[in-house]
Amino acid sequence: GNSVTQMEGPVTLSEEAFLTINCTYTATGYPSLFWYVQYPGEGLQLLLKATKADDKGSNKGFEATYRKETTSFHLEKGSVQVSDSAVYFCALRGNRDDKIIFGKGTRLHILP
Amino acid sequence: EAGVTQSPTHLIKTRGQQATLRCSPISGHTSVYWYQQALGLGLQFLLWYDEGEERNRGNFPPRFSGRQFPNYSSELNVNALELEDSALYLCASSLEGLAGRSSYNEQFFGPGTRLTVL
Numbered sequence A: 001g002n003s004v005t006q007m008e009g010p011v012t013l014s015e016e017a018f019l020t021i022n023c024t025y026t027a028t029g030y031p032s033l034f035w036y037v038q039y040p041g042e043g044l045q046l047l048l049k050a051t052k053a054d055d056k057g058s059n060k061g062f063e064a065t066y067r068k069e070t071t072s073f074h075l076e077k078g079s080v081q082v083s084d085s086a087v088y089f090c091a092l093r094g095n096r097d098d099k100i101i102f103g104k105g106t107r108l109h110i111l112p
Numbered sequence B: 001e002a003g004v005t006q007s008p009t010h011l012i013k014t015r016g017q018q019a020t021l022r023c024s025p026i027s028g029h030t031s032v033y034w035y036q037q038a039l040g041l042g043l044q045f046l047l048w049y050d051e052g053e054e055r056n057r058g059n060f061p062p063r064f065s066g067r068q069f070p071n072y073s074s075e076l077n078v079n080a081l082e083l084e085d086s087a088l089y090l091c092a093s094s095l096e097g098l099a100g101r102s103s104y105n106e107q108f109f110g111p112g113t114r115l116t117v118l
Helices: none
Strands: A003-006 A011-014 A019-021 A023-026 A032-038 A044-050 A056-059 A062-065 A075-077 A086-093 A106-111 B005-007 B010-013 B019-024 B031-038 B042-050 B053-057 B064-068 B074-078 B087-094 B113-117
Touching (some): A011 A019, A032 A056, A032 A062, A086 B042, B005 B087, B010 B019, B042 B064, B042 B074, B074 B087
Antiparallel strands (some): A003 A023, A032 A044, B005 B019, B031 B042, B064 B074
């Protein structure tokens, strides 16, 4: 079945550091890929998405590129801020599916 | 426009009791999804309702059930509560329907109900 694997956390970085959170997936066909963010005490928010190979999703300085050859969708940001501290979930949705399959989440701490 | 709302915010029950969680989707959305976020297990899909019908369910026992009302709001019921049912339960809604399966409809999440089973 479909699955998502993302790097274990927590990840602790200093402000303005470069961020990469790795995500790989297993799926048949051509799934849509997502990154969701959960800020402390809040629900999930869609951060960015990509629906086909080589698409780049971007939002709030975060980027991720749909790499079918490596089945990856790594999240990157060039310069993180304290306000980026949150839990980040990589996720996929099969093209014949309705539910979203989530990774286990990566907690990110940004130190001032 | 109001987002997805869930009630209650927190719910404390004892083992063996029943819990009822409620979700109101964004106006105009016909699909409601339920997810469980248990500590250490990440987010897992529970149930999907569309147009009043259960369309899909995840790998959860039958004591997890629910329904969708004519106004598209939804209830999640958990019977015979066990300690491991303690989790954050998230509801999401989307513009979805069987006719819309060819294109992606974003799921918008509510703030969740935190269920604690003692």
